[in-house]
Ligand SMILES: [Zn+2]
């Protein structure tokens with residue numbers, strides 16, 4: 001009881017913090033901009049904002065995709081990376097030999113985790129030196145088609161959070177996949193099997209390709225948090241960068257999710273231990289015309305995330321929380337949309353906008369029985 005009371009107090013303080021930050025901003029954002037939506041800003045107001053946030057020509061070019069991709073001269077167009085997470089979330093070596101052979105036959109370069117991370121870091125440094133833009137944390141992002149400083153969008157998100165919070169991160173969406181039938185009362189969805197779980201991290205190509213590369217580390221951070229459900233399990237991952245999502249014309253995340261499953265689903269069925277039940281897949285796209293930051297099948301194998309959402313609330317939620325929330329859905333955790341009517345939890349929209357990266361007891365138990373194949377509770 002006392003815990004709840006303290007929590008309530010803490011909430012008031014946090015909410016007040018947001019309100020104060022916002023009212024201060026109203027006074028300081030005096031260049032006629034007053035936190036307008038990006039699409040409503042005049043050219044003059046936009047210029048004033050760029051000046052205030054020290055935005056360079058290259059920051060804008062990066063956000064609008066007019067600079068080369070930072071890995072362009074370091075890696076071929078298509079490649080695959082394999083690795084696993086150590087007990088404390090560190091990246092370790094792991095190669096799926098069968099998959100590696102197959103990828104090589106297709107002419108796709110195979111990299112191990114440390115090779116990839118080293119190349120990434122080298123390319124990132126060179127890019128910062130050449131263009132003054134950090135591709136892992138760009139200053140300017142594209143929202144409503146307008147290049148706008150990330151900090152400005154966060155402030156906008158705080159302003160609109162109350163109105164949009166009931167929208168949320170994702171939506172219940174029954175997986176239409178054939179259920180694996182079993183005579184035992186065991187979980188039918190994705191689960192740790194043969195002592196391992198496999199996460200396929202998939203990047204979209206072309207105009208859907210994320211420019212903000214922060215999502216990759218964010219996904220690994222999120223994935224590593226699932227080790228608490230089975231400390232002995234090996235958390236392996238693949239990264240592949242050639243999902244063609246251009247045939248999705250609706251801009252809706254549920255359609256991107258379906259497309260990911262159709263286009264990329266076969267990868268997860270053929271490799272590692274040959275058992276697709278321990279293979280889940282998360283796809284990342286740059287933007288979507290939707291009010292969700294991510295979308296997932298509940299008790300299913302796929303999820304998608306957006307790196308530069310036009311839905312402002314998403315800018316209050318770091319991508320590692322988006323990934324953790326969506327992967328939790330795969331293990332049958334459900335959304336909680338009502339503010340504060342849920343213990344502190346990654347599955348509740350209010351808590352997640354405050355940066356909570358843990359599960360409440362009830363969501364924890366639900367994931368635990370599903371991820372360990374105990375039951376579909
Ligand atoms: Zn959700």
Ligand SMILES: [Zn+2]
Nearest residue numbers: 345347360363
């Ligand atoms: Zn919960």
